Amino acid sequence: MSKPVVLAVVGPTAIGKTALGIYLAQHFQTEVISADSRQFFQEMEIGTAVPSKEELEQAKHHFIQHKSIHEPYSVGDFERDTLMLLDQLFLEHNYVVLVGGSGLYVDAVINGLDKFPDVDPNIRKTLNEQLDHEGLKSLQKELKQRDPDYYKVVDVENPHRIIRALEVCIASDQPYSSFLNKGKTARPFKSLYIGINAPREIIYARINQRVDLMMEQGLLDEVKNLHPYKQLNALQTVGYKELFEYLDGQSTLESAVSEIKKNTRRFAKRQLTWLRKNKNILWVDFDENKDQIIAKINDRLNKI
Numbered sequence: 001m002s003k004p005v006v007l008a009v010v011g012p013t014a015i016g017k018t019a020l021g022i023y024l025a026q027h028f029q030t031e032v033i034s035a036d037s038r039q040f041f042q043e044m045e046i047g048t049a050v051p052s053k054e055e056l057e058q059a060k061h062h063f064i065q066h067k068s069i070h071e072p073y074s075v076g077d078f079e080r081d082t083l084m085l086l087d088q089l090f091l092e093h094n095y096v097v098l099v100g101g102s103g104l105y106v107d108a109v110i111n112g113l114d115k116f117p118d119v120d121p122n123i124r125k126t127l128n129e130q131l132d133h134e135g136l137k138s139l140q141k142e143l144k145q146r147d148p149d150y151y152k153v154v155d156v157e158n159p160h161r162i163i164r165a166l167e168v169c170i171a172s173d174q175p176y177s178s179f180l181n182k183g184k185t186a187r188p189f190k191s192l193y194i195g196i197n198a199p200r201e202i203i204y205a206r207i208n209q210r211v212d213l214m215m216e217q218g219l220l221d222e223v224k225n226l227h228p229y230k231q232l233n234a235l236q237t238v239g240y241k242e243l244f245e246y247l248d249g250q251s252t253l254e255s256a257v258s259e260i261k262k263n264t265r266r267f268a269k270r271q272l273t274w275l276r277k278n279k280n281i282l283w284v285d286f287d288e289n290k291d292q293i294i295a296k297i298n299d300r301l302n303k304i
Helices: 017-027 053-058 075-089 103-111 121-134 136-146 159-172 200-217 219-229 241-247 253-275 290-301
Strands: 005-010 032-034 095-099 190-197 282-285
Touching (some): 017 032, 017 053, 017 290, 075 095, 095 103, 121 159, 136 159, 200 219
Parallel strands (some): 005 190, 190 282
8 A cells, every 4th residue: 555544434413423433443453533623622521422431442542532621722733633643653554544523623634724814813802892792693694794605514603613714704805715625735645535424314313312312421410510611612512502501591401402402403414514515525324334334445445
């Protein structure tokens, strides 16, 4: 083999990426790198569906709960750390499995990060003040007007992501999406995206079941412990912010859980929108025979 290979397992939340990633790691006798930006943090376990102890024992994983929510950790940091780790892993393995629901983080490793214009810090300050005084909906509305294409794929419930896109729009007077996917950075490895898909009703049913299981596992207690830090960027995410609102007396527990399910379904839809722009993904069905998946992967690898 001329170059080692990164096998990137992608797909909507709750579709079974962890299980397939472990299977591929065992088959190709290698290790797993997590590219799920929510699973990096030690304090967030239940609400991010961190692989279980049993799953982690089936294949060695990297970048699972390796940071604290109090430590800034950007996609650029992840790209740097992952490339360094890949250099080490490829000394012993011809393949490494990259598993992630965060499309931006997977793409950063495979293709490199896009280059954005410099932004005046005062723009971010003004947008944060707008968030404080007018709420997230006003920022969402502004982004939808300035960049409807990016609005379709971004997690609109994450103020950090919304503000980042808006500050680039304002600073450059160009849509944020115009700076994305400008070209692939040369990498010393080959890559193959493997996307898991299912009919929408199955994806939504799996999401609803997962949220119910998270609540049974103690998600509310996890969120209670994190409530004092609810303003941190890491916690501006589905499953946490809805329960923060419940703890703040802004909703009932029943409606908060319902909102988690609804927002997670929206998130899955946006994940798929992001992924379907990538014409190089090898798509497999969520319940497809594993031997068939391996055969498809080997066939595609022979062509790249």
